[in-house]
Amino acid sequence: MTRREFLGAAASTAVAPSGTANQDAAARPSARLIASAPVLMNAAESSVGVAFAVSADASGWVDVSLRPDMGDAMRVYSGTGAVMRVDARFATIRTCGLRPATRYYYRIGADRIAFDDDYKRSNLGAEVDPKGRSFATLGAAAEGSFCVIQDTHSRLPIVDMVLAKLSELKPSVIVWNGDARNFYRTYRDAVGTFLRPHPKWPEYAAESPLMFLNGNHDFRGRFGLHLEDLMMFREQSERHARYAGLGRNFVQRLGDIALIGLDTGEDKQDTNPILAGITRMTEYRKLQTRWRAEAIEEPAIRTAKFKVAFCHIPLFDRRTNENPGDVLPADDDPRYRHPWAAWQRTCATMWGPLFAKAGVQLVVTGHQHCFRYDPPTRERPWAHMVGGGPDFVPGQSRGYPTVIEGRVRDGRLAITVHDCGNNRIVFDRTFA
Numbered sequence: 001m002t003r004r005e006f007l008g009a010a011a012s013t014a015v016a017p018s019g020t021a022n023q024d025a026a027a028r029p030s031a032r033l034i035a036s037a038p039v040l041m042n043a044a045e046s047s048v049g050v051a052f053a054v055s056a057d058a059s060g061w062v063d064v065s066l067r068p069d070m071g072d073a074m075r076v077y078s079g080t081g082a083v084m085r086v087d088a089r090f091a092t093i094r095t096c097g098l099r100p101a102t103r104y105y106y107r108i109g110a111d112r113i114a115f116d117d118d119y120k121r122s123n124l125g126a127e128v129d130p131k132g133r134s135f136a137t138l139g140a141a142a143e144g145s146f147c148v149i150q151d152t153h154s155r156l157p158i159v160d161m162v163l164a165k166l167s168e169l170k171p172s173v174i175v176w177n178g179d180a181r182n183f184y185r186t187y188r189d190a191v192g193t194f195l196r197p198h199p200k201w202p203e204y205a206a207e208s209p210l211m212f213l214n215g216n217h218d219f220r221g222r223f224g225l226h227l228e229d230l231m232m233f234r235e236q237s238e239r240h241a242r243y244a245g246l247g248r249n250f251v252q253r254l255g256d257i258a259l260i261g262l263d264t265g266e267d268k269q270d271t272n273p274i275l276a277g278i279t280r281m282t283e284y285r286k287l288q289t290r291w292r293a294e295a296i297e298e299p300a301i302r303t304a305k306f307k308v309a310f311c312h313i314p315l316f317d318r319r320t321n322e323n324p325g326d327v328l329p330a331d332d333d334p335r336y337r338h339p340w341a342a343w344q345r346t347c348a349t350m351w352g353p354l355f356a357k358a359g360v361q362l363v364v365t366g367h368q369h370c371f372r373y374d375p376p377t378r379e380r381p382w383a384h385m386v387g388g389g390p391d392f393v394p395g396q397s398r399g400y401p402t403v404i405e406g407r408v409r410d411g412r413l414a415i416t417v418h419d420c421g422n423n424r425i426v427f428d429r430t431f432a
């Protein structure tokens with residue numbers, strides 16, 4: 001790739017500086033500027049996002065090269081347009097214009113920016129993280145595995161178990177299938193959850209990109225309303241303008257597997273008064289249905305031998321006392337155990353036929369905090385899986401956290417479910 005291609009491709013998400021963070025940073029002028037390892041996100045054929053924490057006003061950047069020695073490295077800055085983005089909380093950088101199924105080497109850095117007064121600002125110099133890292137772009141020619149995690153809810157012992165398993169498995173991508181935390185009151189909650197999730201595993205996503213999908217909890221708290229400030233939406237240019245609002249949805253090829261990301265949204269109705277009338281999940285789900293109907297006709301899906309879809313809230317439950325998420329106006333119905341959606345019948349009705357038409361083999365969900373496998377039936381030709389949760393007690397055989405691993409093995413889609421609490425495999429099956 002030429003330098004011109006690289007510079008033309010650089011982009012990033014929008015992040016507003018925080019006055020509170022500025023004050024905190026001013027109180028720690030000697031702190032390291034780069035305050036976390038990089039976290040990769042939203043991997044695609046030609047782009048990947050990079051985010052890391054900073055401790056003071058800074059403009060972050062990434063050097064990217066096809067060579068391990070970083071020869072011919074191109075620098076991609078945070079922000080587009082007339083000025084680089086300066087932020088005292090974190091840097092979010094989008095590297096675009098990459099080659100599919102290609103390994104790139106990278107390092108991160110940040111320029112420390114001081115605002116001396118209203119008319120003068122200073123660049124106090126760059127801090128460079130000397131550690132060399134790499135990532136691989138996706139595509140039909142890509143190789144490797146995916147791993148799914150969900151419902152960690154920022155419980156440190158659970159996060160430790162799950163990230164330890166990821167460190168062992170080293171997947172090509174990590175689908176983080178929601179409920180990473182209960183709520184995000186400020187940006188600090190999000191930085192702690194995603195950029196520094198556990199002190200033992202600072203590099204957990206430095207070489208395996210996150211494909212993050214919201215759980216119902218990830219919309220909660222003031223910062224959670226716009227979690228995309230840190231957990232970047234997918235690159236805008238990689239979807240049609242009419243789907244601009246679908247920042248989380250993805251269809252990406254990982255070799256023979258098409259990975260399909262969907263967002264089931266909140267587990268309460270838009271009309272439920274506790275949501276203050278500011279959610280639009282009903283329309284959001286319908287828009288995803290239209291996108292999905294078009295997406296299954298794309299070559300990325302049509303030509304994929306295996307198709308796996310991901311969303312947080314289950315799309316099936318055989319139990320009749322579990323709330324299917326379609327109780328108006330406020331989710332409360334004496335027939336059901338809880339006044340919130342245990343599963344999403346509306347999404348199942350809209351998306352299920354599309355899964356069948358596309359030949360989706362497996363839908364991976366979470367939300368219920370207990371691993372379950374629902375084999376396909378005549379009416380529902382796709383298998384359905386619910387990942388484990390955060391309520392693990394050592395010695396118990398239920399409620400354990402899981403890592404769901406998928407890869408192509410001997411020409412078949414192999415799905416292995418790791419019980420991270422008891423360090424055992426609880427499911428190992430192949431799909432044709």
Ligand SMILES: [Fe+2]
Nearest residue numbers: 151179367368
């Ligand atoms: Fe959860």
Ligand SMILES: [Fe+2]
Nearest residue numbers: 179215216367
């Ligand atoms: Fe949930």
